[in-house]
Amino acid sequence: MAADNGGDDTLAPVIPLFGATDADSSADPRAKRVETTPQWRTTWDDDDLHDDLSSMADEVDExxxxxxEIAERNLTRKLRTRQLSVSEARSVVAERDLDETMIEAVLHDFVRRGYLDDxxxxxxxxxxxxxxxxxxxTVIAQSLAKRKIPREIVDAALAALPxxxxxxxxxxxxQKARSMRGLEHDVALRRLxxxxxxxxxxxAAMDAARQALDELAQ
Known part of the structure; x- marks a missing residue:
């Protein structure tokens, strides 16, 4: 590709390419330096600098x-074993060398396809x-918070509970009181x-424990 010439010139002597001839040199002024004796380039004109930066940008993009692609494969592998929250998925994607914009792009794609749904x-x-x-x-709310699910989504899910x-x-x-038949009442109450x-x-813990033990004693 033409853009590669500018990048290659910075790394190696300028040598004839693809059988360059004197006729080729006259057609391209820059080709006059393409002689039989290799020469190192130490400066660039504006076009060369532009080509070089474009080549670097292409390399970064690649x-x-x-x-x-590696981040997406890693995330897909994780999702095969357990469902992840968006925040948990972000931690997986962020393990790769990606900027915030690209991380969000990956997450958006997985959300759009339904692989992530808080x-x-x-x-x-x-x-x-x-x-x-x-x-x-209380424990359910703590479990959801530990999975880094947004608070408003947690509240909505809990509100749906009777x-x-x-x-x-x-x-x-x-259920648990049956296994405590042989214990003293106070010991069983504390454990329950x-x-x-x-x-x-x-x-509700105190009232439930007392009622369950009272029913067991009858």
């Missing part, structure tokens, strides 16, 4: 494109917290309250 992830984590882990609002923390706390306490609190049933 390197940036390679870095972007709202869907928040809803998924809320369901898992409630149905599989028996967690209360206001049944007390019922779910009691259900959990009843601790387990409920760790799952985010702060205000």
């Amino acid at each position: 390197c940036t494109q390679i870095e972007r 709202r869907a992830l928040a809803e998924q984590l809320v369901r898992a917290g409630v149905e599989r882990k028996g967690q209360g609002r 206001d049944d923390d007390a019922e779910r706390a009691l259900e959990f306490a009843r 309250i601790g387990q409920l609190a760790r799952r985010g049933y702060g205000a």
